[in-house]
Structure formats: structure tokens, C-alpha cells
Amino acid sequence: MAAGLVGVVLWQNSYDMDEQRVSIRHGGHTLNGVLATPKDGRKRHGLVVYIHGDGPVGATHDDGYKPMWEANAKAGYASLSWDKPGVAGAPGNWLDQSMDDRANEAAAAITWARARPDIDGDRIGLWGASQAGWILPKVAAKTPVRFVIAVSSAINWLQQGRYNLLAKLRADGASTARTMAEIAKSDTTRRLLERHANFEEYVRAMGADADGMTADRWGFISKNYTADATQDLRALRGVPVLLTLAGHDINVDTADTERIYRKVLDAGGALTVKHYPDATHSLLKQSIEQSDLKTTLTALFSPRSLFAVGFLDGQRQFLSAEAAMPHHETPARSAMARGARSRVPPRAL
Template sequence: MYPKINPRRRGLRIAVWSLVTALVVAAGPVGVVLWQHSYAMDERRVSIRHGGHTLNGVLAIPKDNHKHHGLVVYVHGDGPVDATHDDGYKPLWEANAKAGYASLSWDKPGVAGAPGNWLGQSMDDRADEAAAAIAWARARPDIDGDRIGLWGASQAGWVLPKVAAKAPVSFVIAVSPAINWLQQGRYNLLAQLRADGASPGLTQAAIARSDTTRRLLERHATFEEYVKSMGGDVDGMTADRWGFISKNHTADATQDLRALRGVPVLLALAGHDINVDTADTERIYREVLDAGGALTAKRYPDATHSFLKQSIEQSDLKTTLTALFAPRSLFADGFLDGQRQFLKDLDRGSSATP
């Protein structure tokens, strides 16, 4: 005879197994998230002294047991960006690590507790910052000083060549970099209006507002004058932001790009970029750099300005879920592999040189 099962014990057993099942189901997605956000590199917090203050940075080192690594120094685009770009840089750092390269990035001034205010910086200030970071890295025994290069996106287009003029670099990865501040601003305005389906009237009003802003910048108007000219409708503009734009609106990378002649440059261009006129960028890069034969231009048809897949960026839900469960898949097809291959080819080229 089989023993009788106590109803209360049977109920407890069912409750326990139900709880276990629920935990397993819940742990599955959590495990996937943890696994997907585990990258093949070691991240270390570092401090870099520059201009009397400290840059709060992150150094990501490959897990390959080598004593010396090349280094990719990151130059941010616009906005209050922290060292990891809210972890968005990590898939790129991992691609670098797979090629045997470390990655270095730092919080912009005033971001994540860092001292200062990034809106008080000129493009030259930002270049000085990056040059100081390169000097710091060259003094480290785990970094190969002959294999240090730059990575920069968007607004960094005005910074990268300035850095190269201050500190020798072995390569540059330029991701949809801008050329001329005012021209790119007008391109972005018109592209955004088209994307939004703006009416002719709204388009003309936006252009008129932009023209007024340009005239104010040309005569070095104060923020108070800007507010008055706009009838109090500042559309999110702050005094600090106005100061930043006033300081940098004449930026143009065309002449500065000459500092990159002979330096291997990977120019990555997005197919759905409404921020930067990529055709104009490619034209200028080719005019200035093609003669040296060191420019590689690659277009990514499915990429937006942020180099996410357009199909993902168009949906907040898709962006969130992909960032959680498959962060490497956020990026345009071939973008991560392209950078990894570029770095590997650099090393092959240098080792093949007599």
C-alpha cells in the first residue's frame, strides 16, 4: 500500500514548486541580461590630471594576458556624456579588445560628479583634454605608446584633427563627423523638418528663426539679447548652452584635417543620418586626405546618426529591449566588426613594414 499524502503537506509542496518555477522563469531573462552585459575585457576606473583638475575615466583592457596593448582614446559627441556613454560604448570597447586594443574614455566635465562644466569648453579645450589623456596613457607600462589612436563621433569631428596636431596618433576612427558647424546645423534643421512632415509655413518660420540666431551669433549677442529676439520662446536654450554655441559656432574641420594626412583614417558614414550631411563630410575628407592613400570610407546603409539600426531606433520599445537583451545588436550591421577589422589590419600592416 502507498502511504496516504497529507493534504496540507501536498498543498505546501505544490506551493513550493510553484515558487521554484516562478523563480526559474524570472531568472531566465535576468540571466540573459547579465550574460549579454558581460564583456570580454577588464574595466578599471582611472584618474587623469589635466589643467589643475581630474578627468574621471574608464580604461578597458583586453583579457588576453598580453603585457602591452594598443589604445583607442574616445572623444565624445555633443551632450552630457559619461565615460561609458550609459554603457553604450561597451560593445565597441569589446570589439577593440578582440583586436588586442584597450579603450580609454572619461566623463565630460560636470557629468557624473566630474568637476567643471562641459558647456564652458571650446573644441580646442576638448582637444587639450584628449592630448593630456594620450600623454597619461603613454606613460603606462601596459599601453603601447606607438599604437594609440582616436575614436570620435559627430561633434568630435571638430576635435579629432586638433588632437592629432597636438599629439601624434597612429590612427583615427571618425564616426559621422561634422565639418562646418553652421552648415551642419542648417542641414539638420531641414532634414528634421522633412522627417517630421512639416508644412511649408512651419518650415519657413523655422528657417527664419535659424537665420535670426545666426545673425545674433555673428554679432556676439548675449543670451538676454537672444531671449528678447525670440520673444521669450527660447525652445530649451539655456545661458550655458548659448555660451557654448557662441564659442564654437565658427568651427570648421576642413583646414584642421590636414593634420591627419598620412594617418590611417576609418570614416564611418550612416545611411540615415539627419544630423550630419555625410555626403559633404565624405567629399571634404576625400579632398583633404585621399592623396595620402590612408583614408578608408565605409557606408552603413541601415545606420542612423547614432549608428543604431534604423529599424530599432525608430521604436523606443525595440531600443529598450535590444539594449537589455542583445546590446551588440543595437548597432548597424558590420559596424562593430568593421572597427575590429580595421584595428587588426593596422597591426598586420605595421608588422609587415620592413
Template sequence: MCPKTQPRRRGLRIAVWSLVTTLVVAAGLVGVVLWQNSYDMEEQRVTIRHGGHTLNGVLAIPKDGRKHHGLVVYVHGDGPTDATHGDGYKPMWEANAKAGYASLSWHKPGVAGAPGNWLDQSMEDRADEAAAAIAWARARPDIDGDRIGLWGTSQAGWVLPKIAAKTPVAFAIAVSPAINWLQQGRYNLLAELRADGASAARTTAEVAKSDTIRRLLGRQATFEEYVRTMGGDADGMTADRWGFISKNYTADVTRDLRALHGIPVLLTLAGRDINVDIADTERTYHKVLDTGGALTVRHHPDAAHSLLKQSIEQSDLKITFTALFSPRSLFADGFLDSQRQFLKELDQSRATP
């Protein structure tokens, strides 16, 4: 009996210590995740009334003991985005907080339980929505109404100047904005085809299909007409999405951009952007805004359109693990610092007599 009992006990001890070690490692990993995803700011759930509707949002306030803060109002890009962009905004909000600025964002209509449908909106509708949010923020005693500015990415580039035309803003941060909707679509199509190594025949066919869609939009075709023309294959298009595109496909920021003239603007561009022609964007921003002397351009050569590092964006696994264990490292080097520094320099320039 004794010779058999000893190995059993030894095996039991090994199993127990293996379990303890696993639990300790798991607890340590959980601790790292919680620590890395804790941000130096206070998040408040807020409700904003706009035209009989409700905007459900988040206000992130710096924990610096000050009674008044500037504010960065976030305007989303395309897609069904919630207030935090799946927590992806939080590293940026923390950078803003370090510069003494609060951040405000809200769910798009129809997202995360918010009323409405964001696909029913035009760019003008989105600007009205943001202007209402700014009016709400100006009425708060903890927000400095003279230090409210905008942050917007991608599709929001068409919205930011429209907001500035409706209500005074102190600055704008434009991240990967396009100039012209149709030109951006064609640029993206060709860039993706090149990235896929598409043959000349496939490229010709895809461009012809794109031209057909443009003609349908130009004559205000219905979704049903679109489906018939595509041979009965909607190819992922929905009636709501077709309606959204039909409302907005003529968007071009060139003329609207004048509303930002003389306002400090940070233009952030990604070197690996296949969605937006960054050369066209930079050229247009310089042409319209340079005479005001308030345009700052920052290039991030290794960033994708989202301003995530391209090496990370190309892998869902890398995105997941980096978001868990080092979310601030998702973004291109210098991206968060450039926005924080831009905000700090704004306040320094205001303080200079």
C-alpha cells in the same frame, strides 16, 4: 469537508507551481541580461590630471594575456556624456579588445560627479583634454605608446584633428562627423522638417528663425538678447548652452583635417543620418586625405546618425529591450566588425616589413 479541501489543495498547488514557474522565468531572464551585458575585457576606473582638474575615466583592457596593448581614446559627441555613454560604448570596447586594443574614455566635465562644466569648453579645450589623457596613457607600462589612436563621433569630428595636431596619433576612427557647424545645423533643420512633413510656410518660418539666430551669434549677442529676440521664449535654450554655441559655432574641420594627412583614418557614415550631410563629409575627407592613401570609408545604409539601426533607434522600447537582451545588436550590421578589422589590419601592416 473532504470535497471542499481537495479543490483548495489543487488550487494551492497550481498557485505554487505558477509562482515557481514565474521565478524560474525571471531568473532565466536575469541570467540572459547579465550574460549579454558581460564583456570580454577588464574595466578599470582611472583618474587623469589635466591642468589642475581631474578626468574621471574608464580604461578597458583586453583579457588576452599580453603585457602591452594599443589604445583607442574615445572622444564624445554632443551632450552630457559619461565615460561609458550609458554602457553604449562597451560593445565597441569589446570589439577593440578582440583586436588587441584597450579603450580609454572619461566623463565630460560636470557629468557623473566629474568637476567642471562641459558647456564651458571649446573644441580646442576638448582637444587639450584628450592630449593630456594620451600623455597619461603613454606613461603606462601596459600601453604601447606607438599604437595610440582616436575614436570620435559627431561633434568629436571637429576635435580629432586638433588632437592630432597636438600629439602624435597612430590612427583615427571618425563616426558620423560633420564638416561645418552652421552648415550641419541647417542641413539637420531641413532634414527634420522634411521628416515631419512640414508645410512650406512652417519651413520658411523655421529657416527665418535660424537666420536670426545666426545673426545674433555673428554679433556675439548675450543670452538675454537671444531671449528678447525670440519674444521671451527661450525654447529650451539655456545660458550655458548659448555660451557653448557662441564659442563653437564657427567650427569647420576642413583646414584642421590636414593634421590627419598620412594617418590611417576610418570614416564611418550612416545612410539614414539626418544630422550630418554624409555626402559633404565624404567629399571633404576624400579631398583632404586621399592623397595620403590612408583613408578608408565604410557606409552603413540602414544606420541612423548614432550608428544604431534606424528601426531600433526610432523606438525607445526597442532600444531598452535590445540593450538589455542583445546590446551588440543595437548597432548597424558590420559596424563593430569594421572597427575591429580596421585595427587588426593596422597591426598587420605594421608587422609587414
């Protein structure tokens, strides 16, 4: 029985694609990455470049990306991802990065990919989740992209933070007194950020209520708390965008995200919005994510089933449609031809 269970785990965690470790030079250091390619016998493939959300994320996101990479491969696309600086032995510290730093990193990875004989440089697009919402349009302002898949993407750092705070308090059934105290604490943090307070000032202001904040994390927030994607999104006009939103997202105000995306991008007719009512912020099924045991067992025995119904197929169908469209007919191609005039330079943070 034990041998049978091991066999099931190995089979379910084997994916129909080839994977290779790659090294990408950027800014005097190396990005440690993984390139996953379809097993379809073709010499060249389009590419989906993955932009992580917040946190110390490795190239495969603890293998959580692999079901998506397999879906991409079924559509004829390779996938590229890399360890954040400081993760899995990679040089640097991801907490030292601004959103512009992360965009520069992704642009360098695209330049690297375009130089490879097995990648079709005209069919390179972006996939990004959560915090990547601030990075995706910045990348598109630096280098032409064929498409963008934005998953649970954020718009405004401070608004997202307040939404998340209130959503968690509601989920916890917090009292009015506790809610008011947490809001007051959040307001204190914002005032400290506005006057560029250092970490020691933050600790003094919070006392024993620092919630595990570290000096590196405070530095990261200080660099990025003014992030807002609204103006940067104009760089995606004319580029096919798939916006994927979850029905149980307590991290990002999905209604606000959809409103801004439609306001900025809908006029070009290249925006597709997909809602997954049973999904959480990470696009996992809520019924699974709310149980650590269910999450662990599903990841072992049926990892593709972790995701909301239709999520993997939705990405595959979007990419298949892109792959079937001749280059000269795509909105992305038109945007590429317009060049710098259609691009909005990334705003300084």
C-alpha cells in the same frame, strides 16, 4: 522565468575585457575615466582614445560604448574614455569648453596613457563621433596618433545646423509656412551670434520661442559656432583614417563630410570610407532606434545587436589590420617622423 531573464540580461551585458576606473590630471582638475583592456594575457596593448559627441556624456556613454570596446579588445586594443566635465560628479562644466579645450583634454589623456607600462605608446589612436569631427584633427596636430576612426563626423557647425533643421522638418512633413518660419528663426540666431549677443539678448529676440535654450548652452554655441574641420583635417594626412557614415543621418550631411575627407585626405591613400545604409547618426539600426521600446529591449537582451550590421566587425577589422602592420610600415609612422612640419596648428575659434 524572471530569474532566467535576469540571467540573460547579465550574460548579454558582460563583455570580454577588463575595466578599471582611472584618474587623469589635466589643467588643475581630474578627468574621471574608464580603461578597458583585453583579456589576452599580453603585458602591453595599443589604445583607442574615445572623443565624445555633443551632450552630457559619461565615460561609458550609458554602457553604449562597451560593445565597441569589446570589438577593440578582440583586435588587441585597450579603450580609454572619461566623463565630460560636470557629468557623473566630475568637476567643471562641459558647456564651458571650446573645441580646442576638448582637444587639449584628449592630448593630456594620451600623454597620461603613454606613461603607462601596459600601453604601447606607438599604437595610440582616436575614435570620435559627430561633434568630435572638429576635435580629432586638432588632437592629431598636438600629438602623434597611429590612426583615427571618425564616426558620423561633422565638418562645418553652421552648415550642419542648417542641414539638421531642414532634415527634421522634412521628416516631420512640415508645411512650407512652418519651414520658412523655422529658417527665419535660425537666421535670427545666426545674426545674434555674429554680433556676439549675450543670452539676455537672445531671449528678448526669441520671446517665448527659445526652445529650451539655457545661458550655458548659448555660451557653448557662441564659443564654437565657427567650427570648421576642413583646414584642420590636413593634420591627418598620412594617418590611417576610417570614416564611418550612416545611411539615415539627419544630424550630419554625410555626403558633404565624405567629399571633404576625400578632398583633403585621399591623396595620401590612408582613407577608408565605410557606409552603413541601415544606420542612423548614432550607427544604430534605424529599425531599432525609431522605437523606444525596441531600443530598450535590445539594449537589455542583445546590446551588440543595436548597431548596424557590420559596424562592430568593421572597427575590429580596421584595428586588426593596424595591429598586424609593423610600426615602420604604417603611414602614421611616416607622419610621426615628419613631426611638426606635417602638422597644421589648430585654428582659433
